[in-house]
Amino acid sequence: MGTGKKEATRKERQGKVGDGMNNVKTKGENFYRTAKKAKTLNMFKDGKAQRNASGKITKAASYQSRNKPKARVEPNRKWFGNTRVISQDALSSFREAMAERASDPYQVLLKSNKLPMSLVRDGEGKNGLKQHQAKMQVESAPFRDTFGPKAQRKRVKLGVGSLEDLAGESAKMHDTYLERLEQAKLLSGTSRVKEQAGEAAPEDAVLTKAQEPIFSKGQSKRIWNELYKVIDSSDVVIHVLDARDPLGTRCRSVEKYIREEAPHKHLIFVLNKCDLVPTGVAASWVRALSKDYPTLAFHASITNSFGKGSLIQLLRQFSSLHSNRKQISVGFIGYPNTGKSSIINTLRKKKVCTVAPIPGETKVWQYITLMKRIYLIDCPGVVPPSNNDSPEDILLRGVVRVENVENPEQYIAAVLKKTKPSHIERTYDIRGFNNPTEFLELLARKGGRLLKGGEADVDGAAKMVLNDFLRGKLPWFTPPPVVEGGKEEKGIEGRQGALGEMGRIGMHQVEEPTIAAEDLNIEATDGMAEDGQGEDDDFEGFEDEDDESMESSEEEQSDAEQDLPIAATIGDSGVALEAG
Ligand SMILES: Nc1nc2c(ncn2[C@@H]2O[C@H](COP(=O)(O)OP(=O)(O)OP(=O)(O)O)[C@@H](O)[C@H]2O)c(=O)[nH]1
Numbered sequence: 001m002g003t004g005k006k007e008a009t010r011k012e013r014q015g016k017v018g019d020g021m022n023n024v025k026t027k028g029e030n031f032y033r034t035a036k037k038a039k040t041l042n043m044f045k046d047g048k049a050q051r052n053a054s055g056k057i058t059k060a061a062s063y064q065s066r067n068k069p070k071a072r073v074e075p076n077r078k079w080f081g082n083t084r085v086i087s088q089d090a091l092s093s094f095r096e097a098m099a100e101r102a103s104d105p106y107q108v109l110l111k112s113n114k115l116p117m118s119l120v121r122d123g124e125g126k127n128g129l130k131q132h133q134a135k136m137q138v139e140s141a142p143f144r145d146t147f148g149p150k151a152q153r154k155r156v157k158l159g160v161g162s163l164e165d166l167a168g169e170s171a172k173m174h175d176t177y178l179e180r181l182e183q184a185k186l187l188s189g190t191s192r193v194k195e196q197a198g199e200a201a202p203e204d205a206v207l208t209k210a211q212e213p214i215f216s217k218g219q220s221k222r223i224w225n226e227l228y229k230v231i232d233s234s235d236v237v238i239h240v241l242d243a244r245d246p247l248g249t250r251c252r253s254v255e256k257y258i259r260e261e262a263p264h265k266h267l268i269f270v271l272n273k274c275d276l277v278p279t280g281v282a283a284s285w286v287r288a289l290s291k292d293y294p295t296l297a298f299h300a301s302i303t304n305s306f307g308k309g310s311l312i313q314l315l316r317q318f319s320s321l322h323s324n325r326k327q328i329s330v331g332f333i334g335y336p337n338t339g340k341s342s343i344i345n346t347l348r349k350k351k352v353c354t355v356a357p358i359p360g361e362t363k364v365w366q367y368i369t370l371m372k373r374i375y376l377i378d379c380p381g382v383v384p385p386s387n388n389d390s391p392e393d394i395l396l397r398g399v400v401r402v403e404n405v406e407n408p409e410q411y412i413a414a415v416l417k418k419t420k421p422s423h424i425e426r427t428y429d430i431r432g433f434n435n436p437t438e439f440l441e442l443l444a445r446k447g448g449r450l451l452k453g454g455e456a457d458v459d460g461a462a463k464m465v466l467n468d469f470l471r472g473k474l475p476w477f478t479p480p481p482v483v484e485g486g487k488e489e490k491g492i493e494g495r496q497g498a499l500g501e502m503g504r505i506g507m508h509q510v511e512e513p514t515i516a517a518e519d520l521n522i523e524a525t526d527g528m529a530e531d532g533q534g535e536d537d538d539f540e541g542f543e544d545e546d547d548e549s550m551e552s553s554e555e556e557q558s559d560a561e562q563d564l565p566i567a568a569t570i571g572d573s574g575v576a577l578e579a580g
Pocket residue numbers: 272273274275276298299300301335336337338339340341342343354355356357358359360361362363379380381472
């Protein structure tokens with residue numbers, strides 16, 4: 001028997017139309033009982049009122065009762081199903097242990113979205129614990145510690161006594177600012193202040209350093225959009241630095257962005273062009289930079305590379321860290337011309353990205369498959385805008401194309417300052433000059449670079465010297481920071497490597513935090529076992545073989561996934577340096 005319309009149709013079809021038809025309810029309005037109606041019907045079902053012989057109600061029916069029901073919600077165990085109670089001591093030791101691991105660049109927090117990260121990131125967010133603590137502090141700090149002569153709280157340094165003074169001070173500061181702005185305009189004539197009639201009042205202007213537009217390369221919105229696309233799509237971000245000037249080519253703003261906005265992404269440094277600096281210098285830089293992020297020394301070359309095995313091993317470790325993903329993406333970021341595309345070519349052992357000795361060769365981001373589970377992303381070179389960088393600094397970092405520079409001879413003094421005189425003499429076979437102009441003239445004459453009338457082509461010689469400086473013909477490097485007492489600082493013990501001493505990079509587990517380990521499913525297991533990948537990997541064959549082995553290890557790991565450690569350490573020796 002069908003229901004509703006179907007039933008009605010059946011009856012009609014079979015000629016059973018009659019009285020019965022009226023009883024068939026058809027779907028539509030009032031077909032189902034509403035909750036309200038059901039409630040009312042149930043109420044009537046509850047029983048009638050009891051009456052005495054004369055018909056007076058002795059006991060009202062439940063729907064007639066005027067007694068208030070007990071408004072108590074029945075307790076349920078499920079309310080507490082997802083919570084755990086721990087002591088304050090246990091909580092603080094958990095937080096200490098987690099904070100230690102979270103701040104160590106060599107340890108990776110896994111499953112951070114399943115951890116009570118608000119406890120770990122205490123002080124960063126505005127919600128939760130911090131707010132609570134702030135409230136507690138306000139509530140618990142006694143009056144005498146907060147106000148009065150013995151107050152221990154820091155007060156805002158206003159430098160003014162009254163509100164009028166403050167107003168006067170800000171008016172004065174504004175005047176000084178406008179004055180400086182005017183001065184800058186006069187001095188440069190190229191200030192970026194919009195001066196078209198009435199378009200922008202001087203108040204709207206920004207005081208910027210006057211510089212040629214070519215010195216703003218790598219700072220355009222387009223390039224930064226490319227960078228953000230790469231960062232967004234990457235699980236691992238490789239920041240490529242030039243070994244000759246690692247600090248100059250370091251983008252701290254990008255590091256900060258990743259640290260704050262995408263803490264789940266892994267950032268590592270690759271110190272490229274290590275072949276251009278002495279081994280000891282590269283090792284010292286690696287040691288110095290390793291304190292902030294894991295650092296690898298590298299020499300990009302398809303035929304004669306250095307550090308390739310270590311980098312691949314590291315990437316495979318990251319890929320096994322994210323074994324639940326189909327693949328991981330590795331973004332290469334950094335200043336222009338630091339060798340991002342060259343590193344990708346080195347890893348792929350063939351020319352997949354265009355490489356050129358001029359900055360800005362990579363224009364848009366580009367995906368490259370390294371192996372089934374690892375994708376690489378090339379990014380155009382970016383330059384964080386900074387008011388402290390002079391055009392000289394920018395030029396000598398290789399951000400600008402030398403042929404576009406006007407009056408290149410003005411930068412030769414800086415080149416001579418950065419390069420040892422003996423290296424200049426050896427490279428150009430020139431000696432006995434007293435200043436940069438003399439040097440350029442001698443060089444131009446020696447190379448037969450003469451203009452009309454036998455004048456030395458100083459301009460051309462300067463461009464040549466700048467190119468030699470940037471392309472590695474002239475040896476130079478920035479001295480690494482001197483560690484106090486001449487000894488290495490502790491802190492990243494066992495991670496310092498020196499070129500020539502290869503440490504196997506392997507992931508191993510750290511002890512689980514003191515509390516809640518089982519609660520949070522963070523037992524240490526050997527889920528991170530690594531298979532080594534040597535420098536001489538045959539990369540073509542590697543795809544099949546290794547992916548298979550990786551898949552099988554993935555299967556093993558999938559069982560143990562629950563038990564993955566929450567923190568894994570990158571490398572015993574940490575600094576991924578490799579025997580040269
Ligand atoms: N000596 C030496 N030169 C290198 C190394 N890596 C890259 N180079 C050279 O540096 C230049 C720039 O390399 P690219 O790979 O184009 O640099 P990039 O970072 O991709 O540059 P953009 O396209 O501007 O982002 C090329 O001439 C490379 O030959 C290295 O390890 N050693």
